[in-house]
Structures are given as structure tokens and as C-alpha cells.
Amino acid sequence: RIRKFAAEVRSQFPILNQTLPKGVPVTFLDSAASAQKPQSVIDYEAEVYRRYYANAYRGVYRFGAEVDDQLEAARAAVQRLLNAAHREEIAFTAGTTLSINVVASGWGRRHLQPGDEIVLNVMEHHANFVPWQQVAQATGAQIRFVNLTPDGQIDLNHLDEVLSERTRLVTVTGMSNVLGTQPPIAEIARKAHAVGALIFVDAAQSVPHESIDVQGDEIDFLAFSGHKLYGPSGVGVLYGRRELLEVTDPLLFGGHMIERVSKEGSSWAGLPAKFEAGTLPIAQAIALRPAIEFVESIGLENIRAHEQSLLAYAHKRMNEVPGMRIFGPDVNEKGAIVSFVIEGAHPEDLAQLLDRKGVFVRHGHHCTMPLHEWLGVSATVRASFAVYNTVEDVDRLIDAIDFARQRLRLTKSSV
Numbered sequence: 456r457i458r459k460f461a462a463e464v465r466s467q468f469p470i471l472n473q474t475l476p477k478g479v480p481v482t483f484l485d486s487a488a489s490a491q492k493p494q495s496v497i498d499y500e501a502e503v504y505r506r507y508y509a510n511a512y513r514g515v516y517r518f519g520a521e522v523d524d525q526l527e528a529a530r531a532a533v534q535r536l537l538n539a540a541h542r543e544e545i546a547f548t549a550g551t552t553l554s555i556n557v558v559a560s561g562w563g564r565r566h567l568q569p570g571d572e573i574v575l576n577v578m579e580h581h582a583n584f585v586p587w588q589q590v591a592q593a594t595g596a597q598i599r600f601v602n603l604t605p606d607g608q609i610d611l612n613h614l615d616e617v618l619s620e621r622t623r624l625v626t627v628t629g630m631s632n633v634l635g636t637q638p639p640i641a642e643i644a645r646k647a648h649a650v651g652a653l654i655f656v657d658a659a660q661s662v663p664h665e666s667i668d669v670q671g672d673e674i675d676f677l678a679f680s681g682h683k684l685y686g687p688s689g690v691g692v693l694y695g696r697r698e699l700l701e702v703t704d705p706l707l708f709g710g711h712m713i714e715r716v717s718k719e720g721s722s723w724a725g726l727p728a729k730f731e732a733g734t735l736p737i738a739q740a741i742a743l744r745p746a747i748e749f750v751e752s753i754g755l756e757n758i759r760a761h762e763q764s765l766l767a768y769a770h771k772r773m774n775e776v777p778g779m780r781i782f783g784p785d786v787n788e789k790g791a792i793v794s795f796v797i798e799g800a801h802p803e804d805l806a807q808l809l810d811r812k813g814v815f816v817r818h819g820h821h822c823t824m825p826l827h828e829w830l831g832v833s834a835t836v837r838a839s840f841a842v843y844n845t846v847e848d849v850d851r852l853i854d855a856i857d858f859a860r861q862r863l864r865l866t867k868s869s870v
């Protein structure tokens with residue numbers, strides 16, 4: 456069943472169905488960095504340029520009007536995906552990084568003062584770490600770190616100790632891009648709100664793997680990127696509750712985001728235009744809709760079930776490899792990411808040797824230096840799974856690891 460599902464899904468991704476030199480198949484295990492695109496997304500984006508491209512929210516002529524309609528349809532698709540109450544709570548940005556910077560700067564600089572506290576943890580991606588450090592420095596607010604449990608989950612007892620009436624905001628990942636940890640967002644939101652603080656969710660990794668309900672989970676701000684959700688690069692989303700976005704300042708100033716400009720000063724447009732200065736990534740934002748529809752057509756529950764069964768199989772096979780050390784929570788308590796080291800093998804050498812077998816994984820600190828410091832290693836190798844991965848991909852990963860271990864003379868063979 457899992458084989459049939461994967462074959463059907465995989466056939467929609469042309470990049471995965473090519474053959475590398477010497478007949479080597481593509482084993483793409485780096486979707487946590489960026490996911491591949493189905494044919495529907497590729498076609499939809501190309502169609503913008505072929506049939507009706509124009510700048511957005513400017514022209515009354517037919518092409519401009521169609522672009523505006525398509526952008527609003529994409530915005531409505533994001534609203535549906537997140538279960539946001541209002542369409543204007545969805546702003547298009549360049550990606551997660553920009554969305555986080557908008558809130559850290561635009562909300563943080565306006566509302567934080569010395570004595571206020573922001574709650575962070577060492578598992579966060581640099582994109583959800585450095586902007587808060589910067590705003591703390593600028594405003595005199597303090598950063599408090601909530602501990603991780605030894606297996607890399609948010610220590611909820613420690614969170615209770617860290618939260619106080621001084622806490623203004625808790626920022627947390629929906630899913631760690633290294634450990635696969637999926638913090639209990641609704642519970643963390645409840646705890647934050649109980650002390651009068653807000654919650655920001657970095658959903659860059661979680662959006663492709665689980666359904667999100669910003670109203671049900673009481674999420675105040677959320678960010679994600681199109682490119683990890685099988686959509687185009689260059690476009691992302693900032694979600695914020697309407698009353699919060701209204702008291703968040705823009706980060707970028709220029710065309711389209713204004714209401715009125717005069718020599719004396721300027722005032723800002725309403726939501727979401729206030730956060731959409733300049734020319735949008737037009738075709739990319741429009742093609743976010745077929746990406747969302749792709750995910751919806753399969754169903755996030757089915758995607759998750761498929762990925763979790765691959766993850767369990769990968770863990771089982773990888774744990775048989777001598778010298779293997781996998782980081783993070785138990786396989787049943789995390790998303791489909793496996794970060795590991797193999798004793799005696801440098802992560803970069805390993806990644807390079809895997810590439811010889813057409814197995815694409817990432818190595819390094821994955822933009823999480825504080826996490827790697829906490830783990831006590833300077834780098835890891837990461838294999839991450841998406842809806843189009845198959846049992847054969849896992850088998851090829853294991854074979855490639857075996858090949859690498861032989862090349863590195865770690866042992867003759869593990870299998």
C-alpha cells in the first residue's frame with residue numbers, strides 16, 4: 456500500500472523521475488531544506504508568465520485584474536490551510552525569515568521595554584533566534600531560555616518556571632529542522648496566554664507535515680515559506696491575529712504599503728498591504744495555491760502517516776549501522792527528520808560519499824549552532840523525508856551509508 460501511494464505521488468515530480476549518469480536514481484532526502492515541486496505547481500507558475508503576467512494591485516486592465524484575482528485566491532488558500540479567521544491576516548512575504556523579522560522588529564520594537572522577557576530555546580533555527588536577540592538588544596528586553604529535555608523536547612515543567620508576568624512573547628518552532636521535535640503548540644500557547652504573553656510559531660518545518668489551526672491552537676503569530684511546502688521559492692507567509700497586526704509596524708517601507716504620502720509624512724495602508732511593500736513575488740505567490748491544493752488533495756493526515764512509516768523504517772535500518780548516533784526524540788514523538796553522526800566519519804565526507812550514490816542529504820549545523828553546541832557536536836548529517844519519498848529511498852540511503860563506511864575504511868560491511 457505504501458509503495459503504491461508513493462509511486463503515484465512521486466510520478467507528479469519530474470525532478471525525481473530523471474536518471475543521473477550511470478543510471479543512478481535520484482534519492483532526494485533534503486526536503487527540510489527545500490521541497491521539490493509537483494508538475495501542477497510548475498505549470499501554474501509558468502502559466503502566469505505565458506498568459507496574463509502583470510504587476511499586482513496596480514492595473515485596471517485585464518492582465519492586472521487577473522493577477523489580483525489569482526493573488527487573492529492564493530491568499531484565501533493560505534487562510535484555509537491555517538484556518539485563519541480573516542483573509543487580511545495573511546500577508547505575503549519573501550519567506551519565513553522575513554516574516555519573523557517583521558514581527559521581531561515591527562511588534563517587538565514597538566511593545567518591548569527593559570524588564571520584559573522573550574522566551575526562546577536553543578533548538579530554534581537562526582531565523583527564529585537572531586531577530587529576537589537583535590530586538591532584545593535594541594529594547595533592553597531579556598531573553599529567557601526554556602530548557603530542553605535530554606531527548607530534545609521542550610521541558611514543559613521548566614517552561615512553567617520561566618513564564619511570569621514579565622513574559623511578553625514565547626517563540627517556538629512547530630517542528631525542529633534538526634531533531635524533528637514537534638512541541639505541543641496548543642499547550643504552550645495556553646501557558647503563554649495564562650501569563651498574558653503572546654506566542655509566535657515558526658511553522659517553516661511543520662506546515663508541510665501536519666495540519667495547523669491558528670484559531671483552535673490560539674496562535675498569535677505564525678510564519679512559513681512556500682518552498683518547503685512544495686511551492687515556489689521567494690514567497691512566504693506572515694500570519695497574525697488582526698488586532699495584533701494592526702499594532703505591528705511595517706519593516707519595509709515603499710510603494711503599495713502606504714495610504715498617503717506627503718512632504719510632511721506618510722501613513723500606512725490597511726492589512727495586509729501594510730506588510731507588502733514593493734512588487735510582490737507575483738507568480739510565486741499565485742503558485743502557492745496549487746501547492747496548497749496538492750497537499751490538500753492527498754490530505755495532511757495521509758501525508759503524515761506515510762512519512763511516519765518511512766521514518767520508523769529508516770530508524771530501524773539506521774540503528775543497525777555500527778557507530779550510528781541519531782539525535783532527538785523517539786521515533787514516535789517526532790516528525791520525519793533524522794539527524795545523525797557515524798563514529799569516525801566526518802559529516803561532510805559522509806554527505807559527499809552519499810552523493811556518489813545519488814543520495815542527497817545535508818550536512819553541517821543546519822542554521823542551528825546553539826542546538827549543536829547543546830548536542831556537543833559541531834555538525835550532523837540530516838536525512839529528511841517528504842510525501843514523495845519511498846521505502847526504496849530508505850534502502851538506497853542504507854546502501855549508500857554502507858558504501859561510505861567502506862570507503863572511509865570504518866569496516867568492511869554492516870549488512
Ligand code: PMP
Nearest residue numbers: 550551552580582632659660680
Ligand atoms: N525556520 C526553520 C525551522 C527552518 O527550517 C527554516 C529553513 N531552513 C527557516 C526558519 C527559514 O526559512 P527561509 O529560509 O525560507 O526563510
